[in-house]
Amino acid sequence: MSRGWLESFRDAAAGVGLAVRSQRNVRLHLLFALAALGLGLYLRLGRAELALVALAIGLVLGAELLNSALEALVDLVSAQQHPLAKAAKDMAAGAVLVAAAAALAVGWLVFLPHLRARVFP
Numbered sequence: 001m002s003r004g005w006l007e008s009f010r011d012a013a014a015g016v017g018l019a020v021r022s023q024r025n026v027r028l029h030l031l032f033a034l035a036a037l038g039l040g041l042y043l044r045l046g047r048a049e050l051a052l053v054a055l056a057i058g059l060v061l062g063a064e065l066l067n068s069a070l071e072a073l074v075d076l077v078s079a080q081q082h083p084l085a086k087a088a089k090d091m092a093a094g095a096v097l098v099a100a101a102a103a104l105a106v107g108w109l110v111f112l113p114h115l116r117a118r119v120f121p
Contacts, residue, residue, distance in 0.1 A: 056103035
């Protein structure tokens with residue numbers, strides 16, 4: 001039986017909530033995301049710049065959610081340590097690292113000119 005879009009949305013929101021409650025790194029990324037958005041509003045970034053920041057935030061949080069899901073799945077199917085389980089977890093964590101590095105580059109390119117203009121008018 002096909003489920004409706006509202007039920008699917010509720011399940012997805014529950015997954016995000018579970019990740020926020022149970023994953024320290026998700027909470028840390030959310031803290032940085034709120035700080036970046038707050039700074040963006042304070043600096044009165046343009047729409048395109050805010051869109052880039054929001055996209056970078058979404059990329060990092062999405063990668064972190066996928067990493068958390070993959071880690072849970074690997075733990076479910078492989079109770080004992082296995083080199084392939086470690087490889088899967090390490091690569092998923094690497095994806096988060098790549099996304100975070102890209103977000104840092106976006107933040108640097110977007111925020112630095114605005115901060116420099118405020119400090120050295």
